[in-house]
Amino acid sequence: MAANSRLTIAVHALAWMALAQRQGRDELTSDQVAASVNTNPVIIRRSLGDLRRAGLVSVRHGAGAGWSLTRPPEEISLVEVYDAVEREPLFGLHRTEPNLECPVGRGIRPALGSVYGGAEQALRRELGRTSIADVLRETLQAK
Amino acid sequence: MAANSRLTIAVHALAWMALAQRQGRDELTSDQVAASVNTNPVIIRRSLGDLRRAGLVSVRHGAGAGWSLTRPPEEISLVEVYDAVEREPLFGLHRTEPNLECPVGRGIRPALGSVYGGAEQALRRELGRTSIADVLRETLQAK
DNA sequence: CCGAAATGTAATAAAACCAGTTACAGAAGG
DNA sequence: CCTTCTGTAACTGGTTTTATTACATTTCGG
Numbered sequence: 001m002a003a004n005s006r007l008t009i010a011v012h013a014l015a016w017m018a019l020a021q022r023q024g025r026d027e028l029t030s031d032q033v034a035a036s037v038n039t040n041p042v043i044i045r046r047s048l049g050d051l052r053r054a055g056l057v058s059v060r061h062g063a064g065a066g067w068s069l070t071r072p073p074e075e076i077s078l079v080e081v082y083d084a085v086e087r088e089p090l091f092g093l094h095r096t097e098p099n100l101e102c103p104v105g106r107g108i109r110p111a112l113g114s115v116y117g118g119a120e121q122a123l124r125r126e127l128g129r130t131s132i133a134d135v136l137r138e139t140l141q142a143k
Numbered sequence: 144m145a146a147n148s149r150l151t152i153a154v155h156a157l158a159w160m161a162l163a164q165r166q167g168r169d170e171l172t173s174d175q176v177a178a179s180v181n182t183n184p185v186i187i188r189r190s191l192g193d194l195r196r197a198g199l200v201s202v203r204h205g206a207g208a209g210w211s212l213t214r215p216p217e218e219i220s221l222v223e224v225y226d227a228v229e230r231e232p233l234f235g236l237h238r239t240e241p242n243l244e245c246p247v248g249r250g251i252r253p254a255l256g257s258v259y260g261g262a263e264q265a266l267r268r269e270l271g272r273t274s275i276a277d278v279l280r281e282t283l284q285a286k
Numbered sequence: 287c288c289g290a291a292a293t294g295t296a297a298t299a300a301a302a303c304c305a306g307t308t309a310c311a312g313a314a315g316g
Numbered sequence: 317c318c319t320t321c322t323g324t325a326a327c328t329g330g331t332t333t334t335a336t337t338a339c340a341t342t343t344c345g346g
Contacts, residue, residue, distance in 0.1 A: 003235035004333060008255055012237070016247045029292065036245040037237070040335055045293065062343025063291040078258065088332095090233070090266075092146035094155070094180070095305065102179040104159045107285035111278050112151055115221065119269045123233075126265035130258050138257065142250030147304060172321065183306050188322065205314025206320040238334065 006085040010047045011078065012037050014056070015136045018073035027066030047085060054084035073132040079124045081132075090123070091116045149228040153190045154221065155180050157199070158279045161216035170209030190228060197227035216275040222267045224275075233266070234259045 016036045020028055030041040030048065037044065048067050051057045056076055059067050069076070093112060098105035159179045163171055173184040173191065180187065191210050194200045199219055202210050212219070236255060241248035 003231045003233060005235040005238055006333090007234050008236050011255065012241065012247065012251055015251060016245070019247055031292085036242050036248050038239050038242045038248065039237075041293095042295090042336075043334070045295090049294075059293070060343080061293055061341080062345095063289090064344050065292045065342085067293095088146045090146060091150050092148040093151050094182075095148055096181055098155065099179050099181045102159070104155065104162055104279070104282055105179050105181065107282035108155050108158060108278070110285050111281035112154065114281065115270075115273050115278065118273075119266050122265045122269035123262050126262045127258075130261075135251070135254050135258065136247070138254035139247055139250035142253050149304090174321085184321095185307070185324085186305065188324085192323070202322070203314080204312085204320095204322055206318085207315055208313085208321045210322095235333095 006047065007078075007082055009037055009039070009043065010051060010081050010085045011132065011135055013044060013047060014051070014069070014073070014076060014081065014132045015139060017057070017067065017069055018132055018136050019140075021069060021073075027060070027068045029066050033067070050085045051081070054080060056080060056084060073136060076132040077128050078130045078132075078135070079128040082124065082127050089116065090120050149190065150221075150225055152180055152182070152186065153194060153224050153228045154275065154278055156187060156190060157194070157212070157216070157219060157224065157275045158282060160200070160210065160212055161275055161279050162283075164212060164216075170203070170211045172209050176210070193228045194224070197223060199223060199227060216279060219275040220271050221273045221275075221278070222271040225267065225270050232259065233263050 013033045016033060017028055020026075030044040033048070034041040034044045048057055048059070052059055052067075056070060057067050058070050059065065091112075093109055098108065100106050156176045159176060160171055163169075163175075173187040176191070177184040177187045191200055191202070195202055195210075199213060200210050201213050202208065234255075236252055241251065243249050
């Protein structure tokens with residue numbers, strides 16, 4: 001699995017926005033976020049665009065524009081971020097249809113689908129236990 | 144995330160081997176497994192090779208060779224299969240080092256590491272609740 | 287109302303990964 | 317010894333990911 005870093009980038013952006021907010025800066029541009037994440041501003045705009053579509057951040061256009069959180073960071077859980085930025089299921093099924101003349105080939109896809117669904121639920125449940133505020137607190141504790 | 148199908152292929156192979164075993168065929172060649180999964184025998188040999196290194200199957204070489212389970216299918220849990228075939232962590236950290244002059248950039252990686260570790264544990268715990276025998280039973284129930 | 291500043295998005299590129307395929311050396315049973 | 321099958325390397329086509337450039341669009345501030 002080519003593990004992507006979409007969740008990492010989105011959480012980093014949100015945590016940084018939460019810290020800036022605490023310091024009185026309610027809005028950040030994609031350039032400012034990109035400077036902390038150390039990537040290209042377009043990557044940040046794409047990621048924050050996903051979060052905007054999920055209702056987690058809002059944006060103002062034009063000159064003096066910027067991004068801001070729509071909720072206090074205590075009320076943004078990582079599962080919402082996960083759902084906002086991650087589209088693919090965790091495990092892929094067969095790329096080509098299995099042999100339907102084999103009893104295993106016939107029935108395995110729904111069986112796997114239910115197992116995979118349960119595993120994803122467990123993952124999402126665990127992510128739901130952590131908020132952006134939690135991540136920020138742990139981040140600032142690291143000396 | 145380009146979700147790969149390694150877990151699917153490995154579980155399919157093991158379920159098929161479990162069914163064959165129940166029918167008196169203790170050994171299968173990679174060609175026979177590939178016929179059910181509907182893929183190339185080399186893919187199966189690579190997958191079963193991972194499972195062999197994890198101790199879940201054994202192989203005999205040469206003419207009349209084949210693969211067999213080393214344990215009853217009730218005692219093979221999906222988390223063992225997952226660990227055998229999946230090397231990458233679920234979520235990638237930053238591809239390039241974040242800006243260490245930013246307090247968030249400095250501390251976020253260990254913070255995310257601990258969150259991601261917990262999420263993976265939850266996933267693995269859930270996968271541990273299902274065995275190859277469970278998958279086979281559900282597979283055969285699907286009409 | 288004009289210009290500056292910022293977003294949204296398309297197009298492109300390089301790197302990585304995945305599934306599939308061919309090929310072949312090596313092992314081992316008969 | 318010969319046949320069969322594994323183990324693995326090499327390569328291919330396709331997809332994904334991150335990064336980058338470019339530009340039309342939006343809107344604030346003066």
